[in-house]
Amino acid sequence: MANKLIDLISISKSYGNNIILDDMNLYLNENKFLTLLGPSGCGKTTTLRILGGFETPDKGQILFEGRDITALPPNQRNLNTVFQKYALFHHMTVAENIAFGLKIKKKSKAYINDKIKYALKLVNLDDYENRTTESLSGGQQQRIAIARAIVNEPRVLLLDEPLGALDLKLRQDMQYELIRLKNELGITFVYVTHDQEEALTMSDTIVVMNQGYIQQIGSPEDIYNEPVNAFVADFIGESNIIPAIMLEDKLVNILGANFPCVDEGFGHNKPVDVVIRPEDIDLVPPEQGLLTGHVTSLIFKGVHYEMEVMANGREWLVHSTDLSPVGKEVGIFVDPFDIQIMNKPESEDEQAVVLSE
Amino acid sequence: MNNKRKKYLAFPYVLWMAAFIIIPLFMIIYYGLTNRNRQFTFENLTIIAEPSNLKALWLSLKLSTLSTILCLILAYPLASILTKIKMKNKSILVFIFILPMWMNFLLRTLAWQTLLDKNGVINTVLTFFHLPLINIINTPGAIILGMVYNFLPFMILPIYNTLSKIDSSVVDAARDLGANEFQTFLRITFPLSLPGVISGITMVFVPALTTFVISDILGGSKILLIGNVIEQEFKYANNWHTGSGLSLVLMVFILISMALVSKYDKESEGNIW
Numbered sequence: 001m002a003n004k005l006i007d008l009i010s011i012s013k014s015y016g017n018n019i020i021l022d023d024m025n026l027y028l029n030e031n032k033f034l035t036l037l038g039p040s041g042c043g044k045t046t047t048l049r050i051l052g053g054f055e056t057p058d059k060g061q062i063l064f065e066g067r068d069i070t071a072l073p074p075n076q077r078n079l080n081t082v083f084q085k086y087a088l089f090h091h092m093t094v095a096e097n098i099a100f101g102l103k104i105k106k107k108s109k110a111y112i113n114d115k116i117k118y119a120l121k122l123v124n125l126d127d128y129e130n131r132t133t134e135s136l137s138g139g140q141q142q143r144i145a146i147a148r149a150i151v152n153e154p155r156v157l158l159l160d161e162p163l164g165a166l167d168l169k170l171r172q173d174m175q176y177e178l179i180r181l182k183n184e185l186g187i188t189f190v191y192v193t194h195d196q197e198e199a200l201t202m203s204d205t206i207v208v209m210n211q212g213y214i215q216q217i218g219s220p221e222d223i224y225n226e227p228v229n230a231f232v233a234d235f236i237g238e239s240n241i242i243p244a245i246m247l248e249d250k251l252v253n254i255l256g257a258n259f260p261c262v263d264e265g266f267g268h269n270k271p272v273d274v275v276i277r278p279e280d281i282d283l284v285p286p287e288q289g290l291l292t293g294h295v296t297s298l299i300f301k302g303v304h305y306e307m308e309v310m311a312n313g314r315e316w317l318v319h320s321t322d323l324s325p326v327g328k329e330v331g332i333f334v335d336p337f338d339i340q341i342m343n344k345p346e347s348e349d350e351q352a353v354v355l356s357e
Numbered sequence: 358m359n360n361k362r363k364k365y366l367a368f369p370y371v372l373w374m375a376a377f378i379i380i381p382l383f384m385i386i387y388y389g390l391t392n393r394n395r396q397f398t399f400e401n402l403t404i405i406a407e408p409s410n411l412k413a414l415w416l417s418l419k420l421s422t423l424s425t426i427l428c429l430i431l432a433y434p435l436a437s438i439l440t441k442i443k444m445k446n447k448s449i450l451v452f453i454f455i456l457p458m459w460m461n462f463l464l465r466t467l468a469w470q471t472l473l474d475k476n477g478v479i480n481t482v483l484t485f486f487h488l489p490l491i492n493i494i495n496t497p498g499a500i501i502l503g504m505v506y507n508f509l510p511f512m513i514l515p516i517y518n519t520l521s522k523i524d525s526s527v528v529d530a531a532r533d534l535g536a537n538e539f540q541t542f543l544r545i546t547f548p549l550s551l552p553g554v555i556s557g558i559t560m561v562f563v564p565a566l567t568t569f570v571i572s573d574i575l576g577g578s579k580i581l582l583i584g585n586v587i588e589q590e591f592k593y594a595n596n597w598h599t600g601s602g603l604s605l606v607l608m609v610f611i612l613i614s615m616a617l618v619s620k621y622d623k624e625s626e627g628n629i630w
Binding site: 052053054073074075080081083084085087088089090091100101104105148149152 | 524526527529530531532533534535536537540544545548549
């Protein structure tokens with residue numbers, strides 16, 4: 001428990017009748033990359049703004065190293081934010097932007113100059129001190145925004161969809177850059193995004209949110225391979241989510257065919273949802289398959305082919321590097337450990353939370 | 358191709374500008390620099406040095422500066438509050454504040470005359486309650502009141518516009534970087550709102566400096582502003598040359614004051630400089 005840096009305890013927040021966060025509990029550890037992931041309106045940005053001090057929760061507590069900071073204004077919190085639209089001060093030069101926080105703290109001139117140099121080097125923009133912010137590209141502005149935040153040596157850096165406005169290639173470069181920065185600085189990053197690929201690439205821990213509720217917390221591998229419900233499975237990558245019946249431990253009946261799996265403890269003849277990732281489905285000769293069907297569509301995606309296979313009244317999405325032409329009779333086979341079993345949502349409320357997006 | 362064609366759309370305005378701005382300006386310069394015998398002279402400019410004219414100019418500068426400062430003091434906090442109000446029909450609120458602009462300027466000033474008159478509405482009410490009467494009609498105070506009342510919307514609007522365009526995340530960023538509310542205002546909000554402040558100052562100071570209607574109505578005919586002097590040259594002395602010359606001098610003062618103001622605002626583009 002010693003390295004629990006920030007603790008959010010039963011945080012609730014609503015605007016009028018609109019509940020943004022409902023009784024949320026979450027803690028952050030030191031020196032981790034934590035990502036809040038979810039569709040727009042899921043409460044991830046509000047969570048970040050509550051951390052930063054820009055919103056006050058209606059209920060709940062925020063502890064920073066055990067100290068209650070719920071009522072502290074942003075300027076008294078030991079964390080800094082990188083805003084979605086960079087929020088640079090356009091009436092100042094790059095150097096003045098970076099120096100802003102340090103000048104407020106009345107640091108010496110020499111210290112500030114050293115820090116500016118160091119920060120610009122860190123974000124690969126040496127010698128940009130005297131440029132105006134408006135002469136910079138989006139990616140460069142984003143780097144300055146990061147530099148401006150980290151010179152204050154925050155314990156936690158909050159990033160609100162910082163790469164959202166950048167083009168794909170730049171976004172990928174910046175992802176690696178951010179990971180490098182985090183490792184060099186040794187501070188905690190809290191990153192908000194709706195881009196699942198970004199989340200999977202960078203995070204130590206992903207918090208999947210929807211409609212003000214945390215759906216799942218886990219490592220990228222956990223979240224991808226073992227989604228706890230249909231929402232998470234659907235939101236993180238493509239998947240086949242199929243209603244099925246758990247016959248007994250390690251055996252599930254999917255659309256009338258029995259599939260061996262590795263899950264236990266669901267009981268007998270229990271309705272469940274099954275998640276199978278498209279790349280985990282093997283297309284085999286019909287006689288070797290657990291199910292048989294025929295290919296109904298075929299699209300070349302670059303790295304792989306995307307195929308749809310009609311089997312037992314359902315389209316199965318399949319990714320494979322091997323091509324099976326449309327109309328071909330194929331067997332479907334899935335390795336037992338590639339089948340992820342999920343409980344059906346228990347109540348209608350939960351169902352609504354899980355399925356509405 | 359398209360751009361080339363678009364250029365012609367500016368043609369009506371160019372015509373307008375030439376006919377009603379450029380040519381009259383040259384005529385003023387011409388009249389201002391000649392005498393009745395059409396001979397070149399600086400007399401019309403140097404006439405400003407006459408004690409009565411100097412006094413009028415000095416009073417105009419003083420009253421218009423004071424009115425501008427008062428407008429700024431009243432308008433900035435108001436504009437700032439208007440920006441922060443979270444309301445669906447905020448534009449209606451803004452509309453109410455600039456509503457006076459929709460009424461006839463002369464009517465508004467005459468209304469003040471009726472209100473402030475020795476036997477006017479305000480004093481009638483005060484007499485009724487046995488309170489001491491106010492006696493500011495025909496004083497510089499009444500002129501300042503008239504200027505502030507008439508020109509305040511011109512200060513509110515541009516300041517409100519720039520303030521509402523400031524990205525709230527910039528303010529958040531300053532707070533995030535450790536600035537308290539006052540520091541944030543001083544270093545971020547105010548500098549970013551300067552273009553609005555400057556156009557507000559311009560839009561209040563210039564008409565206040567040149568007005569003759571307000572001083573006529575609320576100052577009686579006792580208080581002469583430079584605007585009144587120029588008016589009299591044209592209307593009663595029928596001396597276009599002296600009137601134009603004094604106008605040119607006034608123009609120089611306006612340009613000087615605007616230059617002083619914009620010196621403190623290097624970033625803002627598109628203002629008078």
